[in-house]
Amino acid sequence: MNPADLSAALLTVVTGIAARRGGxxxxxxxxxxxxxxxxxxxxDWASNIAxxxxxxxxxxxxxxxxxxxxxxxxxxxxxxVDVAGPGFINISLDAAAAGALAKTIVEQADAYGAxxxxxGVTINLEFxxxxxxxxxxxxxxxxxxxxxxxxxxxxxxxxxxxxxxYFNDHGLQIDRFARSLLASYLQEPAPEDGYGGxxxxxxxxxxxxxxxxxxxxxxxxxxxxxxxxxxVELMFGDIKASLHEFGVKFDVYFHENELHETGAVERAIQRxxxxxxxxEADGATWFRSTDYGDDKDRVVIKSDGEFxxxxxxxAYYLNKRERGFERNLIMLGADHHGYVRRLMAMTKAFxxxxxxxxxxxxxxxxxxxxxxEPVRMSKRAGTVVTLEDLVEAVGxxxxxxxxxxxxxxxxxxxxxxxxxxxxxxxxxxxxxxxHARTHSVARNAASSGVDRSAFDASMLSHETESILLGVLAExxxxxRQAAELREPHRIARYxxxxxxxxxxxxxxxxVTPLGDEAVTDMHRTRLWLNDAVGQVLRNSLxxxxxxxxERM
RNA sequence: GCGCCCGUAGCUCAGCGGAUAGAGCAAUUGACUACGGAUCAAUAGGCCGGGGGUUCAAAUCCCUCCGGGCGCACCA
Numbered sequence: 132m133n134p135a136d137l138s139a140a141l142l143t144v145v146t147g148i149a150a151r152r153g154g155x156x157x158x159x160x161x162x163x164x165x166x167x168x169x170x171x172x173x174x175d176w177a178s179n180i181a182x183x184x185x186x187x188x189x190x191x192x193x194x195x196x197x198x199x200x201x202x203x204x205x206x207x208x209x210x211x212v213d214v215a216g217p218g219f220i221n222i223s224l225d226a227a228a229a230g231a232l233a234k235t236i237v238e239q240a241d242a243y244g245a246x247x248x249x250x251g252v253t254i255n256l257e258f259x260x261x262x263x264x265x266x267x268x269x270x271x272x273x274x275x276x277x278x279x280x281x282x283x284x285x286x287x288x289x290x291x292x293x294x295x296x297y298f299n300d301h302g303l304q305i306d307r308f309a310r311s312l313l314a315s316y317l318q319e320p321a322p323e324d325g326y327g328g329x330x331x332x333x334x335x336x337x338x339x340x341x342x343x344x345x346x347x348x349x350x351x352x353x354x355x356x357x358x359x360x361x362x363v364e365l366m367f368g369d370i371k372a373s374l375h376e377f378g379v380k381f382d383v384y385f386h387e388n389e390l391h392e393t394g395a396v397e398r399a400i401q402r403x404x405x406x407x408x409x410x411e412a413d414g415a416t417w418f419r420s421t422d423y424g425d426d427k428d429r430v431v432i433k434s435d436g437e438f439x440x441x442x443x444x445x446a447y448y449l450n451k452r453e454r455g456f457e458r459n460l461i462m463l464g465a466d467h468h469g470y471v472r473r474l475m476a477m478t479k480a481f482x483x484x485x486x487x488x489x490x491x492x493x494x495x496x497x498x499x500x501x502x503x504e505p506v507r508m509s510k511r512a513g514t515v516v517t518l519e520d521l522v523e524a525v526g527x528x529x530x531x532x533x534x535x536x537x538x539x540x541x542x543x544x545x546x547x548x549x550x551x552x553x554x555x556x557x558x559x560x561x562x563x564x565x566h567a568r569t570h571s572v573a574r575n576a577a578s579s580g581v582d583r584s585a586f587d588a589s590m591l592s593h594e595t596e597s598i599l600l601g602v603l604a605e606x607x608x609x610x611r612q613a614a615e616l617r618e619p620h621r622i623a624r625y626x627x628x629x630x631x632x633x634x635x636x637x638x639x640x641x642v643t644p645l646g647d648e649a650v651t652d653m654h655r656t657r658l659w660l661n662d663a664v665g666q667v668l669r670n671s672l673x674x675x676x677x678x679x680x681e682r683m
Numbered sequence: 684g685c686g687c688c689c690g691u692a693g694c695u696c697a698g699c700g701g702a703u704a705g706a707g708c709a710a711u712u713g714a715c716u717a718c719g720g721a722u723c724a725a726u727a728g729g730c731c732g733g734g735g736g737u738u739c740a741a742a743u744c745c746c747u748c749c750g751g752g753c754g755c756a757c758c759a
Contacts, residue, residue, distance in 0.1 A: 170702070179701060182739065192739070216702050217739065262759085304759055415757050426686080426755085433757040440759055465753050468687045495688055496752070537696065540688060542752060544695070549708080553721075558707065564721045575718040612699070624697055627706070634722055643718045661718095683721070 133232065134165050134176060134604055137206075137222065141165070144202045145180055148195070152188045165222070167601055171594075174213065174221035175229065175601055181218040192218030229600045230588030230656075236603060236663035237583070244606045244670055248614050250289030255456040256282050259374065259381075260297040263366040264308040265326055266517040267373060270464045273497045273543075275518070276534035276676070278462050279379040280619035283674045288614045293456070294381045297447065300363055301387040308366070309359035312338060316346075316358070334362050341365075373518045377527055378676045390446040396438055399445035400431050408480050418445075423476035424485075445477055448489065452481075460617070462492045492617055494539040501547045525550040528677045532559035535675050536623040558627055562668065563680055565630035569665030570681040572642050576658050579643040583662070585655040595636040596660065602632045606667050610674070619675065626671040633664045 141163045149158065162183070165176040181196035188195065193214060200212040200220050208228030213221045236243045258278030261271040282292045299305075311325035315335040321327045338361045339346070346354055367384075374381070390396050400416070403409050408419050414434035418441065421428055430439035451459050463470065471493070475485035483489065499506040499516050501524075506516050521530045524547040533550045536558065537543045550557060576582070591600065606625065613621040642657045644650055672679040 164699090166699080166701080168702075169705080173702070177702085179740095182701080185739080219702065299759080302759055413757075417757090430757045435757075437757085439757065443759095465688065467754080469754050471687080493687070493753095541696080542689070546695075549695085557721085560721055561707080564719085568719070568722085572718055579718080581718095608699095616699090620697085624706080627697095631706080635724090637718080638714095638723045641718065645717065683719090 133235075134608070135160075137176060137208075137224075138163050138165055140206050141178060141180070141199075141203060141222075144206070145184070145199055148198055148202070149184060149188060152190065154184065154188050156187060167605060168219075168221065171598065173215060173219070174211070174223040175597070176222045176224075178220045178222070179218070181214075181220060185218065196220050225589070226592040226597070227587075227589035229597060229604075230591035230660075232600055232604055233588070233591065233656075233660040233663040234586050236666055237659055240666060241670060241673075243666060244287065244610045246288045246607060246611045246614070248288035248290075248611055249285055249458075252290050252458060253293075253456045254285050254290045254458045254460065255293050255295055255451050255454075256285070256460050256462070257295045257297055258462040259379075260299065261370065262299045262304050262308075263363050263370060264304050265328070265366070266330060266519065267370055269497050269499060269516045269518075269521065270494070272377075272518045272521060272530075273494050273534050273539070274462045274464075275374060275377055275379045276531045277494065277539055277619055280531075280535050280622070280675050281460075281617060283676065284610065284614045284619060284622070287610060287674060293383055294379075295383040295385055296381045298367065298384050298386045301391055301443070305359060305363060309355050309362060312358040312362045313351075313355050316354075334365050337365055338362050373522075377518060377522065378531065385447070385450075387443055387447070390443055390450065391438075395446040395450060396442050399449050400442060402449070403431070403445070403480060406480060415439075418477075418480075420473050420476035420480070423479040425473045425476035429473055441473060441477070444474060448474075448477060449481065452483070452488070457488065458490070459488060460490045460492060462494060465493055465495045468493045490617075492539065495542045497534070498542070498544045499547055500544045505544070506547075521545075521547075528563070529557065529559045532562075532623065532675060532677050535619050538618060538620050558623075559677065560683075562626045562630045562672065563678070564683060565633050566665060566668040566672065566679045567681060567683045568637065569633070569661055569668065572637070572661050573658065573665070575643045576654070576661070579654075580650050581643055581654045581658050583655060583658055585652040586659050587652050587656050590653050590656045591660060593636075593640050595632070595639050599632045599636045599660065599664065602629050603663060603667055606671070613674075622671050622674050626668060626675075629664065629667060629671070633668075636660075636664075 138160050142158060142160055145163055146158050149156070163178055163180050165178055168174060168177045181199055182192045185192040185195050196214040196218040200214050203209060203220065203222060204212040208224055210223045210225040215221055256278055258274040259267065259271045261267050267275070279294065282294050285292050307322065307325045310322045311327070311331050312335045314321055314325065315332045316339065321331070335358065338358055341361055342357055346357065400409065403418055408422065409431070410417050410419060415430050416432035418429045418431050429441045431442045431445070433439055448459065471491045474489060474491060478485045478489040499521070525533065529550045533545050553560060609621055609625045613619055640657060642654055642661050644654055669679045
């Protein structure tokens, strides 16, 4: 008996009662969503439907609740139904109905928890997209972890997902990068608006070893071009390598240059012009974005003839739509929240639906903390905190977990000392250890002759088992909610809850017989539960891109 | 001035309009001749930043004030 089955059964009961009382509203499963009461004494599942329907039906919530409870109590698998407080309906399942889930999970394996929220929907997730002018700094790293996890979550909901990296290889920042490399090579001071730091001289030196010609005897402009083309490729290779090491693999690396070379930018502007959303003023060409909700109009062609910044975005969005993506998500740092309005205005201008065809997720800043002090960074001075720094300090699993564990709406301090520790004050180890423990238990079970040849769900009646089964039952809903709200941290928090429930069960219910005890169906049945927990922990950690070791 | 995010236990943070607001860490006290003690049990710790409002019900929604972070270019 899953909560979904129970909801469906309850819906039938409630619909019948409402109809008899003359109710006219159409009820759906969403109206009878069950929640797990915090307090175990309130049963396994609770419904607030009586309080919601009391007013429209003109009855007191308690009376209505009693009426529903009387019928719900007759449902198969339901042990008891009570009415409590202002009109909560508290339902307890019998052990057999609740325990059946253990077997279901083992049988469904990797598929347990998956849903169809985005079945067949094409989704483009654009994230990181750091300019190839330096290593990925910590802000981009947050999105590397969260964006990749979100991609996995959407896939688990049936979405057809493309992970995309927008490679900004066009524009002034690249010029600055090239000039900085050249300056380093010529042992000149870094340009005023350029980049500094050890990686610049490193890349410059590598360019030298790769360039087949003689750099000394070509004009400075050509020298800069050499550093630009080779340097960008090297930097980009480094970025790809760090992402790969971090377990993030992009399906598409999209080059901004392509939009300019194919005339896509002009076409995008022309399309706005055709819509009457373009005007000329002060020698420049403007997008009248205020007509679509922006707070000021935006320059698409500057008075010097160059394209404004938004022009590339216009073309890029259209390009994604032409490639068939129904939903396009862009993940940006808090310093880019000002973009949201203008890009939504663009979406609307093109006749699409803002916040549906295009969504922009804004992630607040991440601070790294070491020895209680924030690790400050400055791109100019080259003291960036990079992906490599994080991985070096805490490893990939802890790094990803730390980044994905908090809501992106919150600024986060990541304590490198804490996350680098291999002890129980590190949450990722708490969860991984629980998973390793399920395997350890399974190994011991095998050597004691306990197998899964029998399953009697009614034996899973210990209090810790009832709690553990309840947590397992919630997983599909947590996953769905994480997808709907674009909040992978819910999966992380859930995995911690499950790990805790498992450890407590382990402490009071043995899977393997003690001493020369005989193997019973109790042991066999518990092995199913043990394996079910391992499976769900594996599924959760998999969605976070964090390893689920069998031994630690 | 305008906009986005945040303010919850000593710390780091969860919390879907529901019942007595939670977890981990830190503190105190316990549990190994028992499947891995990277664990578990227990104690203590809170005007959920302040004030209004909506609701049967508000940490959650709305308004307002205070505090913190980040933005408000013909830069990218």
